[in-house]
Amino acid sequence: MTGELSHLLPEATLAVGVLLVLVADMLLPAGRKASAGLLGVVVCFGALLAAAVSQRGSVSDMLALDALAQLARPGVLLATILVLVAGRAADGRDDGHAAWVALMLALALGALVTAGSTNLVSLYLGLEVMSLAGYALAGWKAGDRRSAEAGMKYVLFGGAASGLMLFGMSHIYGLTGHLDFAGIGAALATDMPLPVLAALILAGAGIAYKLAIVPFHFYAPDVYQGAPALAVAALGTIPKIAAVAVLVRAISLTVPDTLVPPTAFGLALALAAIASLLVSAFTAVASRDAKRIVAFSAIGHAGTVILALACMPGIMPVAAAAFYLAAYTVANIGALVCLAVFERERGSAALDALPGAMRQRPWLTAALCLFLFSLAGIPPLAGFLAKWGVLREALRVGLGEAGREHMTVAALILLASTAVSAWSYLLIVRAAVLQPAPEQPRAARLAPGLVAVVLVCAIASVGLGLWLDGFASIARALGG
């Protein structure tokens, strides 16, 4: 039993860390409350260390520490560190920062549980921990009506999604008699009757909600626009890493290989991906708020990841999805951290508020453009290579396997949506760089932590883009 529990060292570190941060908040003198952030970062690094040394195995058929989890864990923790280092509480207040840090750690804890779960119960548990932390983070600026609205929308849509998911899970249990993925998969090995398929898709609602793919995307624009930018940076990336990890495991364990490609399940994934891409591309261009554009385009990025998963079975689609998530995560966090600065200084991240940014903060604006170009998939940045990997998988399957020609069409739709969504990213670039503006007041120096995060994200966005061997390396890590 102790051997099993040792696998949970990273999760335990985070759980203890949440408490530590809250206790520290009580003990710290009034002027020093901000050091809770430092404590949070230390806790995350501890968890990262624990994850690095932990062995593979499983815990009571609930959590699997397989190659997938070992890939997702550092991803989640590094993203959490980036967001924590990027700034104090979103509105710069000193008090309450500890709560922010504790919620971020709880979000990461939920993400780790989700990413490792092999069982519907642990999956639900992980998703709910993430959700509860997320609700509070989205509505962080209690005094701000938009932020409160964001929190409320996140709660309502999240509650509905988790209700659907529970409903689907209960059907799966009723129809197969199993809660663990492997058992469900064994029960489905022979055939997959329509009710089970429906139940699987319902159970997927919770994951789809975390990914914000169509048709569970409706909350995303309002929540992204209303919530503080740093909360968006966390909510837009960390839950997605976890959701993709568990989705990959669920698909590979429950949906038999023979059933994946041409059947309804693979098609459902492809359709969700296509719908997400189209909705994202054509709604983002109509937005007039930078965070809203990032939100709408995030729907498309999640759709792209799902498109990669629709190319399963095989290890390369998973590697493509993982690489895409990595590229998306660094660029997204980078962009939102930049927007957080502008939001704080200019009152909002609406396009109307951005002109003059280039004059006032040339380096930060240049970094923002770099992240946006990466998200738009302009080579040689990470977003391009990531898109390339997904396209490669989609076209491999679409051209190579009978009955899956729709993947070729999906790939072409991905390309078309790239061109459309480039326009929406350019709207931000136009507002921040090209639009004339009156003389700006001199900008204050940025916090070193924030500068470090922007720098790390920028280096990663360029570096990942040149790491052409990345797909093969990730595939090796997943296969080994």
Place this chain on the structure above:
Amino acid sequence: MIGALTWSVVAPLACGALCLLPGRAARWFALFGALVPLAVGLAALGDFARHPGADFRLVESYPWAASVGAGWTVGVDGIGAAMLALSGLVAAIATISAWNETRNPRVYHALVMLLLAAMNGVFVTLDLLVFYVCWEVMLVPMLALIGVWGGEQRRYAALKFFVYTLAGSVLMLAMLIMLWNRTPAGGRTVAVQAIEIQAHSHDGGATLHGLPVERFSDGSVSVTVPRGFDLRHLQLQWRTWEGERVLGMSLAAFGFLAVLLAALVKVPAVPLHTWLPHAHVQAPTAISVLLAGILLKLGVYALYRLAWPLFPAQALHWGWLIGVIGVIGILWGAWVALGQRDLKRLVAYSSVSHMGFCLLGLAGLTAAGATGGMVQAVTHGLGSSLLFLLVGVIYDRAHHRNVDGFGGLATPMPRYAWILLIAALAGAGLPGLAGFVGEAMALFGSFTAGGPFPWLGALAALSVILSAAYMLWTVKRVAYGPLAHPEHAAYTDLDARELAATVPLVVLIIVVGVWPAPLVDALRPACENLVAHVRSALP
């Protein structure tokens, strides 16, 4: 130690970074960054002129990603060398013309250097992935250069340029991935004709493009092509692409259309030209020069380097269509130019017209025509750069570009009027000036080609009348006659900087016009080889 061609990309990049250093040295760094590729290109071009040959020279190869088969592989044939020299020259001229840029000169020159590095990357690379990356990287500096340093509607023009050209090239990305996907992981063995080995093997037939040659007892020869992006290797597999299916057409047809779309947007060919007048009118003078002088050539270059070599059977099949598109562009561009009042729009539409000759020359599949198309690309680079510079000169003085707002400028600005006259005559295709050579060769090629091409050539020849009309009419309205506005009498003639930018182009226009042999000799073997390759696809 890296070789000359790599330097032609690295030097602009490094100089671009140096441009950002504080101080007023940015323009000197930029000039140096442009002179390096100019020197490399001229040296390579001279080598090809003295020792004609169709094969790539100055080849260097460094591995990048073994798992994918992409690498930094560079090399030039006559076409690449000419383009590299042109790009260095035009960038140097553009830098001189923007010598006194006052708005953020350091960033400006750094962006021009980034643009130059990307363009040179396209011209020298032999790797399809690097080609695509460089092709797209160009968009970013162009976006900033038009969007920040441009005219009234610069923001709209910049975004339109970006998204238009991005949309044009996304299918090329699909093509690139499909070609890679359809090569087996272990490589593909393809039969090669003995004559091909004779022509392109440099070690007595042991290897072809770096691949070991296998010979069989029945006399057949084959090589095993690894999975990757080397253009020379992909080209060997062209028969395979014909057999693969994608979306109801052959992979070759899809790939051909994808490159065609990307290239025709860049050229630009009617009806995909609508971004060009906007971009040109809004761009600052130096950027118009770069746009007309080099960027438009990239489309033609992509046809010569990708579409025709990789998909020869498609090129045979669709050649007539490219010819028709070329002729439509030639006539439409000339006709619309005739009605323009804005001088920049006029020159922009004349570009649409002149670039049509490149398409017509290539499409006819004769050695003369293909060579002429490439010569036209080079000479148009010289001529249109000069015209845009000259428009910029009077815009700097009058702050407008309306053709009706001038008249009699020859009196206060005699040197200007002379150079304008030479540029206009070159644009009109007067024999003895550079513009004549390419057009004449392209037309000559069309007349000797079969099918509809003699007719297309005859139609295209009509544009000579039109271009003479709009060019000379423009010169008359701007430079001759009585001085239209008394205040223009105070205009100074070209100063030293303006002469430094324009005189080299004038000299080259005359030299190439009188003595085109070195340029033609350097280009011809590569073009002949291309035509022979495409003709080998005849059933």
